[in-house]
Amino acid sequence: MILAFDFYYVSKNGVLEHLLQEIATDFGITHKVLRKDSIVTLFVEADENKLGAFADVLSVSLPLSIFFKSSSVEVVDSMPSEEQTLPALMIPLVFTPKQLSWVERADSPRYLSPSIFPSAVTMTLLEDEKPSLSVNEPKGYKSVYLRIAEFIAQGESLCVQCEEGSYVIGKLEQSQMCDAFEVIATDLSVVERMVVCKENEIKALASLERPAIRFKINALFAEKGIISVERVFLRLADSLFLYHLCKELFAQGIFFLFKTDSFTCKTTYSLVCEPMLERSVEPVSVSVLENGEILVLQGMGYASRALKESLKKFDEPSHAAFASIMQEHALFDTESSCFYLSKTHDDTIMNYSKEHGMLNLVTVSLPASFSELFTAIENSSASAKRLVENYREKFPELYEKSMQTTIPLDAPKNIYTLWQVVSIVLGMSDTFEKGAEKLIENAEDYGGEKGPRMDYYLEREDALSADFDYARLVRSGMSYKLAGTDDNTLSFGYMESLSYFISDTADAHRENLSTKKIALAGVLFGYKRLSEMVCKNLKPNHTICFNKELPIDQ
Numbered sequence: 001m002i003l004a005f006d007f008y009y010v011s012k013n014g015v016l017e018h019l020l021q022e023i024a025t026d027f028g029i030t031h032k033v034l035r036k037d038s039i040v041t042l043f044v045e046a047d048e049n050k051l052g053a054f055a056d057v058l059s060v061s062l063p064l065s066i067f068f069k070s071s072s073v074e075v076v077d078s079m080p081s082e083e084q085t086l087p088a089l090m091i092p093l094v095f096t097p098k099q100l101s102w103v104e105r106a107d108s109p110r111y112l113s114p115s116i117f118p119s120a121v122t123m124t125l126l127e128d129e130k131p132s133l134s135v136n137e138p139k140g141y142k143s144v145y146l147r148i149a150e151f152i153a154q155g156e157s158l159c160v161q162c163e164e165g166s167y168v169i170g171k172l173e174q175s176q177m178c179d180a181f182e183v184i185a186t187d188l189s190v191v192e193r194m195v196v197c198k199e200n201e202i203k204a205l206a207s208l209e210r211p212a213i214r215f216k217i218n219a220l221f222a223e224k225g226i227i228s229v230e231r232v233f234l235r236l237a238d239s240l241f242l243y244h245l246c247k248e249l250f251a252q253g254i255f256f257l258f259k260t261d262s263f264t265c266k267t268t269y270s271l272v273c274e275p276m277l278e279r280s281v282e283p284v285s286v287s288v289l290e291n292g293e294i295l296v297l298q299g300m301g302y303a304s305r306a307l308k309e310s311l312k313k314f315d316e317p318s319h320a321a322f323a324s325i326m327q328e329h330a331l332f333d334t335e336s337s338c339f340y341l342s343k344t345h346d347d348t349i350m351n352y353s354k355e356h357g358m359l360n361l362v363t364v365s366l367p368a369s370f371s372e373l374f375t376a377i378e379n380s381s382a383s384a385k386r387l388v389e390n391y392r393e394k395f396p397e398l399y400e401k402s403m404q405t406t407i408p409l410d411a412p413k414n415i416y417t418l419w420q421v422v423s424i425v426l427g428m429s430d431t432f433e434k435g436a437e438k439l440i441e442n443a444e445d446y447g448g449e450k451g452p453r454m455d456y457y458l459e460r461e462d463a464l465s466a467d468f469d470y471a472r473l474v475r476s477g478m479s480y481k482l483a484g485t486d487d488n489t490l491s492f493g494y495m496e497s498l499s500y501f502i503s504d505t506a507d508a509h510r511e512n513l514s515t516k517k518i519a520l521a522g523v524l525f526g527y528k529r530l531s532e533m534v535c536k537n538l539k540p541n542h543t544i545c546f547n548k549e550l551p552i553d554q
Contacts, residue, residue, distance in 0.1 A: 003051055004076045005042040005058070011067035011549040012304040014087035015208070016040050019096065021086060023061045026098075029054050032084045038548075043079055063096050064207040066286055066294045067302070067549060091281055091302060092116050094240060095208050103240060112141035114241035114273050115163055126270045141244070144271075149248040151269060152257075159270040164239040168260050168267060173226055175258035177265040182212055183234040183256055186246035190255040194221045195234060201288045209302055210238035212285040214526075216444070230441060238283055241273065287526045289535070296551045297526040303549045311554055318348040319358060320554040321521035321547075326352065329517070329545045336517040336545075337361075337509045339502050341524035342553055343436075347414035349505065351513050361465040362458060362505075364413045366421075370402040373421065376471040377478075384475055391478050398427040405432055415498065416524060418470055422494060426477050428487050442491030444529050451493035452480045456501035464512060495530050503537035510541065518542045523553040 009016045017033050020042045024031035030045040044054060055073070093099060094116050102110045115121045122136040123144045135144055148158055157170030157177075168178075175181050185191050188206055195215035204211060212235035222230070237243040249257070284299035300308055310327055314320035322338040325331070331352070338350045349362035367373035378385040392399045405424050411417045416436045422428075423435030428442065455476040458466040480490055509515040518538055525531045525546070538544050546552060 001048055001051060002043060002045045002076050002079060003055070003073055005044070005071065005073045007040045007042070007071045008038055008069040009040050009065070009067055010038050010069060011302060012087070012306070013067075013091060013302050013549065014089045014304070015065070015091060015093065015302070016068070017086050018089045019062060019093070022098070023058055024054075027054050027057055032079060033086065034080060034082055034084060043076070045079060061097050064203055066204055066207050066209050066211060066284075066296070069292075087304075090305065093208065095210060095243075100243075103244070109138065111138035112145070112244050113138065114141070114239070114244065116240060119275070122274045124272045124274070126272070128268060129270070145244050145248045148245055148269070148271065149252055149254075152249065153252055153254055156269055157265065157267045159267045160241065160273075161271065161276070162239065162241050162273040163276060164241070166261070168265060169242075169257050170267075171254060172256040172258050175227055175260075178258060178260040181258040181260040183232045184242060184246065184259050185234055185236055186250040186255050186257065188236060190250075191234065192218075194218065194256060195232070198288070198290075200292055204286060204288050204294060205234075205236055209284045210236055211296075211299075212283065213288060214285075233285060235283075235285075241271075287528055287531070289528060290532055291535070293546065295526055295531070295546055296549065297523055297553070298551055300551055307550055311550075314554075317342065317345040317554045318350065318360075318521070321552070322350050322352065322358060322519055324550045324554065325519040325521060325545050325547055328548045328550065329519075331517055331519075331545070334516050335514045336519055337506060337513070337515045338519035338521055339505075341416070341522040342412065342414055343416045343523050344412055345414070345522075345553070346412050347522070351509060351515065353513070359465075362468060364415060364418065364468045365470060366407065366411060366413050366417060367470060369407055370405060370421075370424070373425075373471065373474060374399075374402075377475045380471055380475070384471075387475060387478060387482070390482060394482060395427065398425065401427070407432070414524075418468075418473060419494065421470070422474055422477055425474055426481050426487070426490060428491065439491045439494060440527055440530075442488045443495040444527070446488040446492035448489070448492065451489055451496045452476075452485060453500070454480075454493050454497035456497055464508065496533055499530065499533035499537050502534050503542075506538055506542050516543065517545050519545045521547065521552055521554075523551075525552055 007016060017035060017040055020033050024044060032043045034041050099116055102108050103113050105111060113121055114123065120136050122134060123141065124131055125133040125144055125147060133144060133147060135141060152171055155171060155174055157168055157174055159168050172183060191197060194217065196218050197215055201213055205213060212233040214231055214233050216231055237246045281301035282299040284302060285297045287295045287297055307324060307327060311320050311324060314323060318340040321340050333354060335353045340348045347364045348360050350358055351361055352358045367376060374388055378388050402425050419439045420432050420435035423439045424432055429435040429438040455472040457469045457472050459469045460466040477490055506518050535544055
């Protein structure tokens with residue numbers, strides 16, 4: 001009897017193929033692993049009883065993955081004739097059931113090891129830069145974790161230098177000394193004590209890739225006043241050292257740590273793990289949409305080598321992002337348009353056809369100063385001039401604050417920067433740097449379904465190729481502000497109207513450029529509320545393409 005297990009796995013990194021090969025080999029069953037596009041198939045042959053036992057083993061031996069979408073099984077008549085060819089695997093797989101059993105069993109030679117590599121690791125704990133404890137065998141590792149858990153519980157922090165890099169960790173209550181940090185939950189069961197999350201996000205946190213996800217702090221946790229921010233990136237332990245340490249901390253009732261790469265905070269204690277083996281997997285952060293789509297925001301360590309190599313051909317980030325989606329979705333014979341909305345690079349709306357190649361159609365321009373912005377608004381029409389006068393009279397402090405704020409010369413020409421501008425003009429943020437994030441958080445907090453329609457237009461309205469009209473965008477917000485519209489409603493209006501601008505532009509491309517696929521790229525689409533509105537507006541008329549395994553921004 002032959003069973004065929006089909007797995008819909010969108011990455012071509014070779015991870016699933018090697019896991020299936022390993023599981024089948026360890027079980028001792030005749031097998032073959034083949035791949036066609038995004039479907040990886042494991043064929044196994046044995047009698048009915050052995051196949052049933054293997055199916056049970058397979059179900060508990062495969063880890064969750066952000067790239068794994070679905071599976072099915074069927075009986076087939078014969079083994080396929082194709083030769084099995086497994087891609088090279090360059091990724092060390094840490095959080096698989098097999099690997100974890102190696103470091104969790106007391107009789108294992110790698111018990112409590114901070115590394116997946118079989119060689120012995122020396123863990124040296126230093127206090128005030130002087131060694132206080134050093135061990136290099138399993139029976140001693142426990143004492144290191146207990147000692148670290150003890151002083152972290154007392155409010156101390158630890159500087160770690162291990163194969164996954166250098167960083168500082170400590171109790172979340174001590175995070176005030178850090179400029180930026182992410183949260184480590186010491187156990188999956190405590191995540192909902194801190195943040196608002198969905199079931200599909202919980203599953204993603206527990207996956208093989210151990211991604212970080214941006215969450216909103218829930219009301220009960222916010223009342224404790226432990227941290228001042230309203231959103232955090234949170235993940236589970238993403239290294240074996242943190243995995244073992246988190247178990248000890250969880251047992252002591254410590255549920256959340258901060259982790260930062262910033263070394264502005266001084267620590268009494270530090271830990272060095274040697275040998276310092278190079279880490280080959282960059283930490284991953286993702287956004288999980290309501291429909292189950294998982295967007296990689298950062299970290300390309302789990303992407304296939306071929307895709308990563310292809311990015312080197314492009315100097316322009318927007319072109320690299322569009323080309324990567326074209327490669328992942330095989331769009332090189334398809335007329336396509338791409339909306340690239342970044343936070344760190346210039347935004348571009350592009351179109352691709354076999355005849356003309358990749359063309360830039362729309363770019364974003366910025367005012368050099370707020371004075372230039374208000375002048376541009378005043379010059380747009382007589383009513384706009386009166387609007388600026390009324391705004392200056394009703395909100396003199398906001399107008400003056402804007403005039404005193406500098407727009408950085410190197411600010412990327414994108415919607416995100418324009419949202420920073422908007423946030424200053426409308427008084428949503430005290431600083432230019434935090435303006436866009438404040439607008440985004442306001443929009444996420446908005447409880448309604450509809451917002452005011454903001455003016456996202458090109459300088460030449462009916463053109464397919466033109467610069468973005470920033471004056472009209474800001475002017476529309478000023479009008480609603482004068483009418484008494486609150487910040488959350490204004491912010492949602494800016495986000496929602498952007499989604500309509502994208503769908504309207506996509507419709508124009510379909511009608512005038514015969515566009516068949518719409519690619520969405522750039523980290524701005526990592527904000528769930530924006531992405532879900534854009535997808536909702538596009539889906540009735542367009543096929544949407546995101547990156548499958550590469551980050552959505554390059």
